[in-house]
Amino acid sequence: MTKERYPNQAETPAFTKTGKPIYLRPLRPSDEPLMEEFFKSLSPRSIFFRFFAYWKSVPPEVIAYFAKIDCDLNVAMVAVEKHKPGERLLGLCGILRKPGSTRAEFAVVVRDEWQGIGVGAELAAASLPAAQDLGIKELFGIISPENHTMIAMAGKLGFTVRKNRESDYYEMEMHFNSEQYNQSFGGAS
Numbered sequence: 001m002t003k004e005r006y007p008n009q010a011e012t013p014a015f016t017k018t019g020k021p022i023y024l025r026p027l028r029p030s031d032e033p034l035m036e037e038f039f040k041s042l043s044p045r046s047i048f049f050r051f052f053a054y055w056k057s058v059p060p061e062v063i064a065y066f067a068k069i070d071c072d073l074n075v076a077m078v079a080v081e082k083h084k085p086g087e088r089l090l091g092l093c094g095i096l097r098k099p100g101s102t103r104a105e106f107a108v109v110v111r112d113e114w115q116g117i118g119v120g121a122e123l124a125a126a127s128l129p130a131a132q133d134l135g136i137k138e139l140f141g142i143i144s145p146e147n148h149t150m151i152a153m154a155g156k157l158g159f160t161v162r163k164n165r166e167s168d169y170y171e172m173e174m175h176f177n178s179e180q181y182n183q184s185f186g187g188a189s
Contacts, residue, residue, distance in 0.1 A: 027076035
């Protein structure tokens with residue numbers, strides 16, 4: 001079973017642009033049922049924006065992969081909404097790399113009805129320092145040209161965003177030791 005990297009880390013309260021309270025915390029292996037419900041709630045459009053696949057629903061093996069993320073190697077942060085009797089997953093930010101690499105893929109997915117109100121930005125902002133703490137030096141990702149919210153968010157977070165010359169997709173990249181990251185996010189060189 002995957003280790004709980006942050007067993008004592010408290011949830012971090014945050015707010016959406018509309019003032020709704022949310023909580024940010026690392027993903028736990030015990031969150032698998034929440035993740036199943038979260039991924040089942042996503043529209044085909046949201047699934048495509050995250051996975052670039054035309055699935056009606058996220059395959060069980062993808063859900064199982066996220067439930068078993070090695071938090072000593074990768075970052076997986078979630079945004080949750082408190083409700084009785086527990087929590088509901090609103091979004092997931094994954095920063096995933098291969099063992100031995102300092103370069104990692106960055107991706108965010110947010111529950112459809114919570115998109116566009118800052119959940120993804122809050123998740124990303126909480127995930128970037130955790131990635132640095134793990135020794136990750138560079139982030140990259142691919143963005144669909146229709147995903148205007150992600151394109152704008154990546155730029156605000158300090159990613160360099162450029163259109164791929166051979167496709168319609170956008171590529172985003174960030175180097176933690178870059179001046180752009182330090183100015184945009186306040187990181188230390």
